[in-house]
Amino acid sequence: MIDLHLIGIGTGNPDHLTRAAIAAMNAADLILLPRKGDAKSDLIDLRRTICADVLTGATRVVEFDLPERDAAAPYLSAVEQWHDAIAVAWRDEIARHLPNGGGLALLVWGDPSLYDSTLRIADRLRADGLAMTVTVEPGITSLQALTAAHALPLNTVGAPVLITTGRRLRAGGWPTGVDTIAVMLDGDCAFQTLDPRGIGIWWGAYLGMEQQTLIAGPLDDVAGEIVQARASLRMRHGWIMDIYLLRRPGLVDRLGLP
Structure with missing residues (x-):
């Protein structure tokens, strides 16, 4: 069983984190940080800074390369294929780092509820048979x-x-x-x-x-x-x-x- 915590981290200011978000990060066994290419290095640098600032225990932090969306394909089909690829990347990282289950946290820019597809990607994993609970810690949109x-x-x-x-x-x-x-x-x-x-x-x-x-x-x-x-x-x-x-x-x- 994977206990997935989707944590809204706000829009760039570490002070946007709630106490509930900080507690969820420290309770997780693993935090996955997506790398989006050199052009967006500021984004992962911010996530690294947040983890360094708030983690006080044994939570592991692992970075992985996020698949890219095909900008040349029709928009809706490209997004569907992109989300499928992200779900595969998540599954691979889970199998590698949490083979026996545990708590996983993902740091979501802004809030997972507003124009973000993290929840839909999590649904793909559950639909494919991965035993998973999902909890959302809201963030500043x-x-x-x-x-x-x-x-x-x-x-x-x-x-x-x-x-x-x-x-x-x-x-x-x-x-x-x-x-x-x-x-x-x-x-x-x-x-x-x-x-x-x-x-x-x-x-x-x-x-x-x-x-x-x-x-x-x-x-x-x-x-x-x-x-x-x-x-x-x-x-x-x-x-x-x-x-x-x-x-x-x-x-x-x-x-x-x-």
Whole structure:
């Protein structure tokens, strides 16, 4: 039996760890850290730092190479194949390092519940017959870190919020029935496809990390600035994680929008 603990580690600041997360890390027999290539070395360096800071017992820390997604294949099928490959990598590491079972912890960027597939990958292993329990220790999401960094409420009074991806925003435009949209996983700055009039944007990259960068303002004023900043930061660091919130009239009034 494998007792799998998925631990949300926040968005780059070790102080985002909860006491429950620290306890789960120390109770585990093994922590697996994924290597994602030299361009994202900051990510595994952060996980190494967290482990060095909070582990006080005999928990083993093992690094493994994470399979890469085929960027040339159709998106949904590529993601399915990628998740299958990650599940195989997990199974191989479990067989190698926990052959008789035990406690396994994985450190999940942000929180395992929000636009993260760790839980779905764990389901693959259980469906394949691996005896496994799954426990989640929640973490600070990028959405929480964004609104906190901008000192911005997520919602307007009595109004809904939509959390979506850049791919869907680009394909469908502004959805009906909402005045606030949080956009994740947007590698192409899909906000450029919108009519910017009356829209405010709050953008953040590397939230919680030393490289944190924030830009906010009327979309028609700052869209170009965000595009340039994003490209420059990605070139400088070799990778980027960013998220933004879009809002139509309401709280955007404080930005001076019509």
